[in-house]
Every structure is written in structure tokens, then in C-alpha cells.
Amino acid sequence: MSAKRMNLREKYQRMTRDLAWKPSYQSEDDIFPQAKYEGIIIHDWDKWEDPFRLTVDAYWKYQAEKERKLYAIIEAFAQNNAQLNVTDARYINSLKLFLTGVTPLEYAAHRGFAMSGRNFPGAGPQVSSQFQSIDELRHAQTQIHTISQYNKYFNGFHDWRHMHDRVWYLSVPKSFFDDAMSAGPFEFVTAISFSFEYVLTNLLFMPFMSGAAYNDDMATVTFGFSAQSDESRHMTLGLEVIKFMLEQDERNVPIVQKWIDKWFWRGYRLLALVSMMMDYMLPKRVMSWQEAWEMYFEENGGALFEDLARYGIRMPKYWEVSVKEKNRLSHEVWSIFYNYGHAAAIHTWLPDENEMAWLSEKYPETFDKYYRPRFDHWRKHHQEHGRWYNNTLPMLCQTCQIPMAFTEPDDPTQICYRSSEYKGMQYHFCSDGCKDIFDDEPEKFVQAWLPVHQIYQGNCGGASVPEVLEWYHLKHGQDNLEYLDSQDRANWLRWKGLTEQAEAVLQKAANE
Amino acid sequence: MSNNVFLALQNNEEARPLIEAIEQDNAEAIVRHFPAMVKIDCPGRLVVKRETVEALIGRDWDPQEIHVNLISLSGNVEEDDDSFALVRNR
Numbered sequence: 286m287s288a289k290r291m292n293l294r295e296k297y298q299r300m301t302r303d304l305a306w307k308p309s310y311q312s313e314d315d316i317f318p319q320a321k322y323e324g325i326i327i328h329d330w331d332k333w334e335d336p337f338r339l340t341v342d343a344y345w346k347y348q349a350e351k352e353r354k355l356y357a358i359i360e361a362f363a364q365n366n367a368q369l370n371v372t373d374a375r376y377i378n379s380l381k382l383f384l385t386g387v388t389p390l391e392y393a394a395h396r397g398f399a400m401s402g403r404n405f406p407g408a409g410p411q412v413s414s415q416f417q418s419i420d421e422l423r424h425a426q427t428q429i430h431t432i433s434q435y436n437k438y439f440n441g442f443h444d445w446r447h448m449h450d451r452v453w454y455l456s457v458p459k460s461f462f463d464d465a466m467s468a469g470p471f472e473f474v475t476a477i478s479f480s481f482e483y484v485l486t487n488l489l490f491m492p493f494m495s496g497a498a499y500n501d502d503m504a505t506v507t508f509g510f511s512a513q514s515d516e517s518r519h520m521t522l523g524l525e526v527i528k529f530m531l532e533q534d535e536r537n538v539p540i541v542q543k544w545i546d547k548w549f550w551r552g553y554r555l556l557a558l559v560s561m562m563m564d565y566m567l568p569k570r571v572m573s574w575q576e577a578w579e580m581y582f583e584e585n586g587g588a589l590f591e592d593l594a595r596y597g598i599r600m601p602k603y604w605e606v607s608v609k610e611k612n613r614l615s616h617e618v619w620s621i622f623y624n625y626g627h628a629a630a631i632h633t634w635l636p637d638e639n640e641m642a643w644l645s646e647k648y649p650e651t652f653d654k655y656y657r658p659r660f661d662h663w664r665k666h667h668q669e670h671g672r673w674y675n676n677t678l679p680m681l682c683q684t685c686q687i688p689m690a691f692t693e694p695d696d697p698t699q700i701c702y703r704s705s706e707y708k709g710m711q712y713h714f715c716s717d718g719c720k721d722i723f724d725d726e727p728e729k730f731v732q733a734w735l736p737v738h739q740i741y742q743g744n745c746g747g748a749s750v751p752e753v754l755e756w757y758h759l760k761h762g763q764d765n766l767e768y769l770d771s772q773d774r775a776n777w778l779r780w781k782g783l784t785e786q787a788e789a790v791l792q793k794a795a796n797e
Numbered sequence: 798m799s800n801n802v803f804l805a806l807q808n809n810e811e812a813r814p815l816i817e818a819i820e821q822d823n824a825e826a827i828v829r830h831f832p833a834m835v836k837i838d839c840p841g842r843l844v845v846k847r848e849t850v851e852a853l854i855g856r857d858w859d860p861q862e863i864h865v866n867l868i869s870l871s872g873n874v875e876e877d878d879d880s881f882a883l884v885r886n887r
Contacts (some may be wrong), residue, residue, distance in 0.1 A: 293861075293878050336874035339861070347864045354865070487869050491805060491834065498833035506833050510807050514867045521874050571832060584799045585871050591800075592873070592886050 297338035302331070305408035319404040323469040325541075326534040330407030333529050336521050344416055348423070348515075355427060355511045362504040363434050372500040372568040374439070374777035375768055378631040379493075379566040380432055380505060381441045385630055386458045386558060387489070388428045389449040391512075393462040395421035397473055404470040413522045417478075420515040424508075431508045439773050441630050444758040448630055451745070452757050453736035454558075454622075455630075456686045460733060461555050465548075467729070471530065472544050478523030480548030480601075482516055484586050489559050490516060492577040496567040524589075531596040538597045547725070549601030550718035554685035557618045564615035564644065565636060573647035575611045583608060603718040606694045612648050613697050616656040621690050623663065624675035628750055630759055632768035635660050635667075655697055672767045676750070678737045683712040683730055684719035691715045707731060762794065770794040801838045802872030802883040804845075808835050812866045818849040834868055843872070844882040 291299065308316055320327075361367075371377070395418050402414030436442035449455050465476040494509030527545075530537045560574035572580075582604075590600045619633075626633035636644060641660065644652045666673045679688035693699045703714040707727045714720040723730045739745050746756025754761050763772055770793050778787035804819070806812040812835065819826055819837055826839040837843065850858045860881040872883030 293876070336876060338876060339864075343861055347861065350865050487871075491836075491869055492831075495831045495834045510833070510868050513869055514864060517867045517870050518864070520870070524873065584801070585803065588799045588801055588885060589871065595886070 293338050296340055297335070300340040300342070301335070301412045302408050305411070313406055317404060317406045319469050320406050323471050323540070325471045325530055325537050327406075327530075328533055330409070332532065333407050333409035334525065335409050335413055336525060337518050339416065339518065348420075351511050351514060352423070352427075355507050358507045359427075359431050359434075359504055362431075367501075367503065368435055368438050369780055371502050374773050375632070375634060376500050376502065376566065376568050377435060377439050377773065378441075378633075378768070379497075379562045380435055380502075381439075381445075381631045382558065382562060382566070383505075384428065384432045384442060385445040385448045385452065386455055388425055388432075389446065390458055390462050391421050391425040391428065393466060394477060395419075395425060397421075397462070397466045397477060400466070401470040401473050410474075410522075410526070413518075413525075414474075417515075417519050417522065420512075420519070424512040424515070427508045427511065431504045434504065438776070440760075440771075441632075441764045441773075447758050451736075452630055452759075453625070453628065454687075456734065456736050457558065458555060460686050461551055464551065464729070471526075474523065474526045475530075475541065475544040476548040476551070478519055479527050480523075480545060481552045483520040483523040484549060484582070484589070484601075485552045485556055486513075486516060486520075487581045487585070488556055488577055491581065492572050493559060493563055493567075496563065496569070496571045499569045499571050500567055527593070527598075528596070531593075531598065535597070542598055543725070545598065546602040547722050550603055550716075550722065551685065553607050554682075554687060554715075554719065557614055557687060560615035561618040561622065564647075565619045565640075570643060574615045575647065578607070578611045602721070603716070606716065606718065609694045610691070612651045613655070613692065616644075616648070616652065617690055617692065618687075620656075620659065621679070621688050625679070625688075626672075626767060627674040627761075627765055628754065628757075630757070630764055632766065632771050632773060634768040635664050651697060667767070672770070678740060680713055681735045681737050682715035682719050683733055683735070684714055684722050686733065686735060687715060689713065689715045766794075800840050800885055802841070802843050802870075802885060803836055803838045804843060804870050804883060805834055805836045805868040807866045807868060808833050809866060814850055814853040815845060815863065815866070817853055819843065819845055822846050822849055839883075842882060842884045844880050847879045 314321070398414045398418035398421060402411050402418060405411055405414065432442065449459055465473050468476065490509055490513040494506050494513070497509060498506040527541060530541050563570065563572070563574050563577065587600075590598065622629060622631070623633050623635070641657060645657065663673060679690070681687065682689055689700065689702065691701050693701045701716055703717060703720040705712050705714070705720055705724055705727070710731070712723060712731070714723060736745070740748070740753055746752045751761055754765065759765055768774055770790060772791070772794070775787040775790040775794075778784075778790065806815060808830065816828060816835055816837065820828065822845070823839050823843050826837050826843060829836045829838070845860065845863060847858055847860055860876060860878070863881050870883055873886055875882040875884060
């Protein structure tokens with residue numbers, strides 16, 4: 286006689302909640318010491334509803350299937366030498382940025398969710414956090430594995446973990462996650478599951494990964510979408526966490542709103558890197574940053590926050606600044622990288638004529654007016670006097686750690702400077718959003734490890750660019766500088782059978 | 798402001814009957830194709846019904862199988878043995 290098959294709800298109940306127990310010889314407060322200090326009040330953990338009623342057996346089954354599909358493609362990609370079939374070798378630089386900037390965050394998320402799973406007293410969020418922790422480890426592993434194929438053929442992939450802790454612009458993603466992981470469990474999940482994953486990661490994993498497909502990189506699009514399929518569960522967890530906190534006690538509302546404000550702005554500043562990946566680093570473009578922001582934040586995020594209005598939650602503070610910046614963000618950020626391309630683990634370049642035409646079309650109000658003249662000037666300088674690099678280190682924002690090159694919300698010609706004084710010291714910020722975050726937690730943010738300050742204090746291998754590059758484990762003339770004169774480009778031309786052009790590139794690089 | 802929910806699926810053989818089922822059961826759904834990806838927007842509510850998918854693929858189908866080809870979603874998830882739905886709570 287076979288037992289009656291349980292329905293989904295019963296199965297979920299049996300295999301999550303029913304596996305939990307009430308402690309009898311230790312107090313809950315001792316077992317879960319981080320559960321209360323953030324001020325979030327929870328009356329009944331059993332009210333937690335996990336919308337995906339996923340149990341461990343189903344989790345393994347579907348994750349195994351995803352892995353099989355992914356590894357089939359990774360293998361086919363390697364066997365076909367498909368790294369040679371991507372649109373253009375410039376594209377590879379977006380993968381360098383991904384491996385050094387994003388993959389270590391996946392690993393950090395793996396650790397973060399292991400901690401939140403340990404620290405939440407309820408069985409529902411414990412189970413969701415555990416799944417997510419395992420997911421994030423899978424993302425880190427599959428990304429490292431997939432991108433390792435490129436490491437055999439291109440420069441700059443050799444020591445991404447070391448670089449993540451040291452290279453100036455990688456302190457932007459690193460400090461973002463360190464900030465979240467050093468908060469309590471409720472703030473951590475609000476930061477990562479809700480603000481980052483639910484509201485913002487679609488921008489990275491949808492248009493950028495679709496862009497990878499458009500640039501013929503099937504391996505990357507497959508790990509991207511495979512990761513993002515887990516992300517749907519994470520996003521749902523993020524929304525559930527928010528609704529749960531808001532439903533449990535109205536005193537939670539202002540705390541949650543403050544975290545949403547903080548982490549929207551932190552995440553938005555981090556995505557500035559994605560804006561330049563989309564508009565400048567994909568040789569074939571699917572959509573502009575501005576279009577993606579309209580589709581995924583203004584339209585979709587708008588609908589989400591309207592849903593949350595009944596709990597007393599409003600749109601995150603300064604969201605309207607992000608809308609004002611949407612037609613300049615990518616250009617400002619790419620310009621920073623062009624300035625400091627000699628100290629970066631990627632190559633930089635100026636968009637060619639067709640690409641400039643695309644940028645003019647996508648950004649009719651700003652590109653020709655503000656950015657085309659700048660690029661024309663730099664191109665002329667390169668042709669007549671050699672490639673220009675900025676040898677003065679930039680001032681960094683104390684909060685987001687990005688060089689202070691963003692402009693005033695209402696004036697794209699004026700750099701935005703904000704500052705605060707704390708215990709007799711002055712701190713600088715790129716925006717009102719970053720200043721507010723500092724002002725609310727100054728003791729946390731005065732400790733920020735700012736790469737430029739660290740270089741000037743002598744903590745980064747020396748005072749000159751070559752010494753700092755060595756400390757980064759970057760090889761000068763190989764991993765950095767202009768794409769046009771790079772070994773990557775020379776190799777690419779050679780693989781495409783253009784030997785003479787390849788020799789010319791190497792010759793020119795040797796002369797400079 | 799928009800009241801849309803959305804579901805994004807990989808553009809592959811397994812997702813095709815799902816997209817067809819969604820189109821059958823959601824008259825207002827708008828299907829947009831991107832490289833390697835299909836994004837389906839729908840005002841208020843979007844449902845994937847087990848019965849419709851099973852009729853199209855000719856075998857049993859568990860709504861949790863959607864995880865394998867899912868890229869992203871927006872909306873509140875409602876999942877049971879017979880359907881997978883995304884809704885806005887207004």
C-alpha cells in the first residue's frame with residue numbers, strides 16, 4: 286500500500302517547520318544573540334510565509350538539473366574554442382571586471398547568508414538563508430570555472446581574488462558587501478535580498494547577460510542566467526523579509542524605510558560600474574543604461590513600491606536623483622576609467638565612430654553636448670601626443686568610494702561635492718545620498734579603507750604607479766593601459782589572421 | 798504608474814511551451830524577445846497553469862520545474878500544486 290502523496294503545502298510544512306524545535310535548556314536570547322539589537326520586533330516567527338515552498342529534496346533536484354545544463358554549455362564552449370568567437374576582444378574586459386568585482390561578492394553573499402541563517406530564530410528564514418548560502422557558493426564556483434577558459438588566452442584574469450582586496454575601484458563592490466555583512470541579520474537581508482537583489486540586480490543579470498549572448502559569449506550568458514534563476518528565489522525571499530517585518534510591528538516601519546533608503550543608494554552607486562559595462566564595454570549593445578533603468582527601476586521598481594505603500598513604505602530617498610542621472614551616469618564613469626586606465630586591471634578605450642553614433646542616438650540630450658567633445662579631445666591627444674592618463678589621484682567619496690566625478694543632480698557641468706565634519710575631521714561625499722548614509726553611521730564609515738588615502742599613507746607598496754601596480758599584482762603594459770595598443774588586441778588580431786596589424790600594435794606599444 | 802508583474806525565461810526549447818501556456822491563459826500578457834531571453838509583462842496578475850502546460854507538452858509537469866528556466870520575476874509569488882502565479886497586491 287502506498288502512502289498518500291503530500292501536497293506542496295504539507296510537504297513544505299513537514300520538511301521545514303516540523304524539523305525545528307523549541308530549545309529547553311538554553312534561552313532563545315542566548316542562542317540567537319543578534320536577533321533583537323537592531324530594534325526589529327518580531328512577535329511570531331510562524332507567520333513567516335515562504336512563497337516558494339521549496340524543500341531540500343526539490344532544491345537538490347532542480348539545482349542538479351541547472352548545473353548539468355550549465356556544465357554542458359561550458360564544456361562545449363571550451364571544446365569549440367568559443368572565446369575566439371566573441372564579437373571583439375574589448376568585450377573580454379567586461380568579464381575581467383565581472384570576475385574581480387562581482388564573483389567575490391557572490392562568495393561574500395555565501396558567507397553572509399550562512400550567518401543570517403544562523404542568526405534568525407525562525408525556521409522559515411533559516412531554511413531560505415541556507416539555500417541561498419549554497420546558491421551563492423555555486424555562483425562563485427561556476428563563474429570562476431566558466432571564466433577560467435578566458436584566463437588561458439587573455440591578460441588580467443590571473444589574480445582576481447588578490448585584486449579584489451586591493452585595486453582602487455574594486456574597493457567599491459568590496460566595501461559595499463563589507464558594510465552589509467558587518468550589519469545585523471535584518472539589515473543584511475534588507476540590503477542584499479531586497480534592495481540589491483529584488484530592486485537592482487535585474488540590471489546586471491538581465492540586460493548585461495542578454496548582452497553577453499548578443500556578443501556571442503554563450504558561456505557567460507549561461508552562468509549568468511543559471512545564477513539569476515536562483516536569484517528569483519532570493520528576490521522573493523527579499524520581498525518576504527520586508528513584508529514580514531512590516532506586518533509584525535508598526536515600530537519596524539521607520540527602521541525598514543531607513544535601510545531601504547540606505548541600501549537603494551549604496552546599490553545604485555555600485556551599479557554605476559554596470560552602466561559603463563552596458564554602454565561602453567559591450568561591442569554590440571542590447572539596450573542603453575538609460576533604457577534599462579527605465580524598464581527595471583522606474584517601471585518595475587515603481588510598481589513594487591506602490592505595492593508596499595499600504596505598509597507605509599515609500600520610494601527610496603533620492604530615487605529621483607537616479608532618474609536625473611540616467612543620461613549621464615555611464616559616460617561619467619567610463620571617463621573615470623579612461624583617466625585612470627594605467628592603474629586598472631582592465632583595458633580602456635574610446636568608443637569608435639559607430640559607437641559614438643549609437644550613444645548620440647540613445648542619449649540625445651547629453652551625449653553630443655557634454656561627452657562627445659571630451660572624447661574627441663582625448664582621441665586627438667592620443668593621435669598627436671600619445672595616450673593621456675591622469676597622474677593625480679582622485680578624491681574618493683567616503684561612503685561609496687567612487688572617485689568624486691559625479692555631477693550635480695540639476696547641472697551636468699558641475700561636479701557634486703558634499704562634506705560633513707565629524708570629531709574635528711572633514712569627510713567628503715559624491716552626493717546627498719552618500720552624505721546622509723555617513724551622517725547616520727559616522728563611527729562605521731570613518732573606518733572606510735579608501736584606496737587613495739592608503740596609497741598616500743604608504744600602505745600600498747609605494748608612492749609611484751608602478752609600485753602600486755606591483756602591489757596589486759598587475760603587470761604594467763600587459764594588464765593595464767589603452768586597449769588599442771594592448772597585447773590582448775595584438776593576440777586577437779593574430780588569431781583572426783591579421784598578423785601584420787598585430788605586429789604594428791606590438792611595435793607601437795613597445796615605442797611608448 | 799505601471800501595475801505590471803513580469804516573468805523572464807531563458808529562450809530555449811523547454812521554455813517555449815511555458816510561454817505558449819502563458820499566452821493562452823493571460824490575455825493581456827505582452828511577450829518581448831531579447832537575446833537569449835524572453836520577458837513577459839502582464840498587468841496585475843500572471844499565471845502559469847499546470848493543466849495548460851501538460852496539455853502542450855504531453856507529460857506531467859510540476860510547477861516547480863519553472864525554476865530550471867526562470868531568469869527573473871517581479872510580483873508576489875503564489876505557488877501551489879496546480880499553478881505558479883505572480884500578483885500585485887493593490
